[in-house]
Amino acid sequence: MGDLTVTRFGYGAMQLAGPGVMGPPADRDGALAVLRAAVELGITHIDTADAYGPRITNQLIREALHPYPDTLRIVTKVGATRDAQGGWPPAREPEALRRAVHDNLETLGLDALDVVNLRLGNAQGPQPGSLAEAFGTLVDLQHDGLIRHLGVSNATAEQVAEARGIAPIVCVQNMYNLAYRGDDGLIASLAEAGIAYVPFFPLGGFSPLQSEALSAVASRLASTPMSVALAWLLRRSPNILLIAGTSSVAHLRENLVGAGLALSDEDLAELDKIGR
Numbered sequence: 178m179g180d181l182t183v184t185r186f187g188y189g190a191m192q193l194a195g196p197g198v199m200g201p202p203a204d205r206d207g208a209l210a211v212l213r214a215a216v217e218l219g220i221t222h223i224d225t226a227d228a229y230g231p232r233i234t235n236q237l238i239r240e241a242l243h244p245y246p247d248t249l250r251i252v253t254k255v256g257a258t259r260d261a262q263g264g265w266p267p268a269r270e271p272e273a274l275r276r277a278v279h280d281n282l283e284t285l286g287l288d289a290l291d292v293v294n295l296r297l298g299n300a301q302g303p304q305p306g307s308l309a310e311a312f313g314t315l316v317d318l319q320h321d322g323l324i325r326h327l328g329v330s331n332a333t334a335e336q337v338a339e340a341r342g343i344a345p346i347v348c349v350q351n352m353y354n355l356a357y358r359g360d361d362g363l364i365a366s367l368a369e370a371g372i373a374y375v376p377f378f379p380l381g382g383f384s385p386l387q388s389e390a391l392s393a394v395a396s397r398l399a400s401t402p403m404s405v406a407l408a409w410l411l412r413r414s415p416n417i418l419l420i421a422g423t424s425s426v427a428h429l430r431e432n433l434v435g436a437g438l439a440l441s442d443e444d445l446a447e448l449d450k451i452g453r
């Protein structure tokens with residue numbers, strides 16, 4: 178991502194918070210163990226946001242891993258907050274964004290954030306509209322030295338183009354997986370531009386991927402549907418970076434090994450039909 182080098186297999190920390198991404202996890206020691214295992218396994222990319230918990234996920238990352246290894250890149254996002262019902266109302270006014278960047282710096286214990294994604298849209302997905310004012314605020318914070326690199330999340334292709342016209346971005350983080358392929362065209366154009374595409378909900382998120390074709394390929398390869406889904410993403414395009422989430426060290430290990438599964442052309446053709 179830009180001048181930052183990360184492993185293609187990263188870790189998404191959202192689901193370390195409590196149910197509905199609110200409050201602390203039931204198993205705090207288990208959550209800390211997952212984060213430490215991720216770094217021990219060689220993962221150098223952790224995705225988070227101060228809205229997870231809120232503050233909980235960032236605090237867990239800091240407790241588990243600070244002082245951070247030189248190689249570790251922590252990617253965060255701003256642009257949404259939390260309400261009492263666990264909703265994710267947008268918070269993209271300049272003052273809200275400035276506060277969110279400072280909150281992330283404080284909870285993570287950092288002087289500068291490696292990558293900050295401007296989270297757009299809402300829980301239903303990307304929504305049209307200009308990002309100029311919000312993105313411009315983050316560019317100002319980048320000039321102040323608080324942010325190294327910028328990205329956008331939950332964004333339309335038009336918003337990605339608008340952001341790139343304002344300042345360089347190093348990544349786009351949108352929903353995408355084997356069954357949900359709305360960004361196929363965007364991924365190709367970002368690959369050409371050398372910009373990372375980081376799918377969120379790579380395993381289906383709160384509703385794990387289920388498909389007969391996926392299960393059939395997994396059983397033929399003596400593997401699991403989750404492994405095949407991750408291996409497919411890595412094959413899908415060279416600019417795709419994984420941030421699959423899990424609250425289990427066993428699943429983390431299984432996913433890391435599974436993502437390395439070799440898929441044949443026949444497997445790919447079968448999997449390709451799922452989201453088409």
Ligand SMILES: NC(=O)c1ccc[n+]([C@@H]2O[C@H](COP(=O)([O-])OP(=O)(O)OC[C@H]3O[C@@H](n4cnc5c(N)ncnc54)[C@H](OP(=O)(O)O)[C@@H]3O)[C@@H](O)[C@H]2O)c1
Pocket residue numbers: 188189190191192224225254296330331350351376377378379380381382383385403420421422423424425428429431432
């Ligand atoms: N930008 C945005 O708007 C946005 C939105 C959502 C998420 N994100 C980011 O994307 C990351 C990934 O999303 P996500 O964690 O919600 O969804 P995900 O990676 O698609 O799936 C995570 C779910 O899959 C389960 N899982 C993982 N490995 C498994 C395995 N080997 N076997 C069975 N179940 C397995 C996990 O349960 P266990 O805990 O039991 O393993 C968890 O429930 C998040 O951590 C977050 O950083 C960003």
